Amino acid sequence: MSEITKNSLERALQQLKCHFTWNLMEGEKSLDDFEDRVRNQTELQNSEFKATACNLLAYIKHCRGQDAEALQCLQQAEELIQRQHAGQAEVRNLATWGNYAWVYYHLGRPQDAQKYVDKVKRVCEKLSSPYRIMCPEMSNEEGWARLKCGGSQNGRAQVCFEKALEQQPNSPESVCGLAIATFRLHDGPPPETPTGLLRQAIRLNPDNQYLKVLLALKLQKTKAEEEGERLVEEALEKVPCTTAVLRSAARFYRSKGDLDKATDLLGRALEGTPNNAHLHFHIGSCYRAKVLQMQRENELCGQREDLERLVRKAVHHLKIADESNGTFSLACSYLAGLYAQVGQYEDAEHYFQKELGKELTPSAKQVLHLRYGNFQLYQMKCEDEAIHHYVEGVKIDQESKEKEKMKTKLHRIATARLSKDKDDSKALHLLRFLEEQNEETPQMETLRGVWTLEA
Incomplete structure (x- = not known):
């Protein structure tokens, strides 16, 4: 292949819309963590999304240097699309063909890479675009891929589904994807995430039981738990073995306080994915x-x-x-x-x-310092070690209930020490430290009173 042709191929590859150009690994620290998250986004393991999963796994295989295995995944994706979307196979295959081109390019097989670039070009030129087109099918495919990656990709997935809906309003697939992405991004009580979007998605996708459980979780936070439980029971009756439904239903019952039911549902889910x-x-x-x-x-x-x-x-x-x-x-x-x-x-x-x-994240560090401090204080009877970890936890610039608990424990420890010895240097140091944190609490006022009276 001449240098000119190679440069032309490389320019074309960069223009393709596929998993290799979507920056799916952006911000990821570990390929292992990324792959684990992709494999465990269970709501996207239904048959209609298996092609998406195969394309993603092909990308991961490539990242691991396993391009031969990546080609096998792409072949599976192509076969699934042909079976499930025969009437739209060309458009639905654009991302898969783009992935093929990239894998063959990295394998040092530019002629094969060019063959798939040309396949993409032929389809796109039918719609007046050289290598990429803006169509609902491509926006949805990108949205599902990003949704399956989770994490920071959820926001971008939402944008993809919104673009698809601009071109094809009330598309069941796009509304479903948007509802899931919005639920993940705003997993709090309404009106932050309107239940209306989930209800619309359910109307357009009446057989999607996972959406019903998401709505149930949202209703639970609005004190409409009874309606939510009816939806969960209906979903479990219709798809008793679907991992995504079982796992989300378990979350519903755990929030309700029914730990036995939650454990049973998770156990059933584990049977399918041990x-x-x-x-x-x-x-x-x-x-x-x-x-x-x-x-x-x-x-x-x-x-x-x-x-x-x-x-x-x-x-x-x-x-x-x-x-x-x-x-x-x-x-x-x-x-x-x-x-x-x-x-x-x-x-x-x-x-x-x-x-x-x-x-660890700042929040996780605070939780750990609190738990290890408690272990040292109550089990190992080592107060100095407990103080060290409570102080380290309080130093973390993150407001949380754990931080307040550690402050309270430090207050109590200082109070107890000063009641025995008003000149206890460690207790006085703790007082100064807590004052520096500039977090006035009732306990702090009381403690300062004790210190002033005894001094």
Whole structure:
């Protein structure tokens, strides 16, 4: 291939609209994390979106240097599109053909790459564009791809579906995608995310049970839980084995406080995807919540065996999640707390240290400092170590309930120390530190009063 032809091919490749030009990995720190998230966006594992999944996996295979496997994924995507969208196969295949061109280019097979560039060009020229066209099908394909990537891509997915709807108003596919993207972006109570969009999506996609559960979750936050539960039960009756529906229904029942129902639904979902780390994490979290519930309700007396049984179940699932995917920011601290609960302090220390060694978000760091500080204070009886971690947690520039709890604990520790020794240097240092945080609380005022009187 001549240099001129090669340059022409490279320019054409850059103009293609496909997974290789959509910047899907932008902002990602780990290809493993990215792939795990893609594989676990379960609402996009339905048959109509399997071609999207195959295209994404082809892109991931390429990123791993596995271009031969990437070609196999693209072949599967092409076959699925032909079966599911025979009347629109050419337009629906544009992203797949663009991906083919990129993979062949990286394999050093420019003639094959050019063949797929030409296929894209022929379809686009029918619609007066050389290598890319603006059509609802392409906007939807990009939207589903970004939605499946999750994270920072959800906002861009929303824009894609909105563009598709500008060209084809009330398209069931576009409204469905927009409703899911909007739900993810604004997973709070209405009117932030109007339930009207979800209701419209359900009217246009009456067989999509996942949308019904999303609406139920939204209704639950508006105190319309009864209507929400009817929708969840209807969805579960119609698709009793769909992972996305089961997982979201479990979230509904967990929010309702029905941990047994939530655990049962997650267990059913796990039957279909036994290696799903996310499901193991959420099941383990439910069992942990049961342990905490026993604590709150003072049911530990005479039920030590029940407690240990729940702890074992929680540990089993959380360890699977942690070992198969180290990105769950709470898994290790959950495990540490559970081990501490049953007196296995060495195991607790191991998981606390493992979590302390990770790169965590500010919020996750605060949670960890609070939990490890509590462990040191109450289980290990090491007040100085507890103070260190509470202080480190308070220093983090992030307002949260955990931060307030650590301040309160530091207030109490300082009060107790000053009541024994009004010249306690560590207690006085804590007072100055808390004043510097410029967060006046009732406890702080009381503590300053005590200090002034005794000084």
